[in-house]
Amino acid sequence: MATGVIWLGAALQTVLAQGRDPGANAAAAMGCLGCGGTLFMLVVILALDIALLVWVARDAKSRGMDNAVLWMVLVMCTSVVGLIIYLLSRPQGTLVVCPHCSNKRLQASAKCPHCGNA
Numbered sequence: 112m113a114t115g116v117i118w119l120g121a122a123l124q125t126v127l128a129q130g131r132d133p134g135a136n137a138a139a140a141m142g143c144l145g146c147g148g149t150l151f152m153l154v155v156i157l158a159l160d161i162a163l164l165v166w167v168a169r170d171a172k173s174r175g176m177d178n179a180v181l182w183m184v185l186v187m188c189t190s191v192v193g194l195i196i197y198l199l200s201r202p203q204g205t206l207v208v209c210p211h212c213s214n215k216r217l218q219a220s221a222k223c224p225h226c227g228n229a
């Protein structure tokens with residue numbers, strides 16, 4: 112009986128000791144994950160931002176807007192607000208693939224803004 116109590120005590124101690132350590136490890140892991148997660152989020156946001164700017168510049172060029180770079184800078188500085196302004200003020204219409212240079216161009220445009228072909 113006495114052996115059983117000692118064994119139980121030892122087992123309990125082991126569990127308690129183990130319970131403490133994984134807890135500390137988990138906390139450390141969570142902290143590291145939180146840090147890495149924030150960094151990851153920053154990288155994702157930055158990548159999306161760059162992708163958005165590239166898209167705006169390409170879209171503006173495809174729609175025959177001369178100030179594509181200006182729009183890109185505006186969206187870069189004002190983010191979502193600039194994007195909404197751009198979406199509202201850009202020439203509306205369907206973009207089609209130019210048969211001459213395979214870039215996107217407005218269906219209604221007289222000539223391709225990329226290669227100048229009609």
Ligand SMILES: [Zn+2]
Nearest residue numbers: 209212223226
């Ligand atoms: Zn073209």
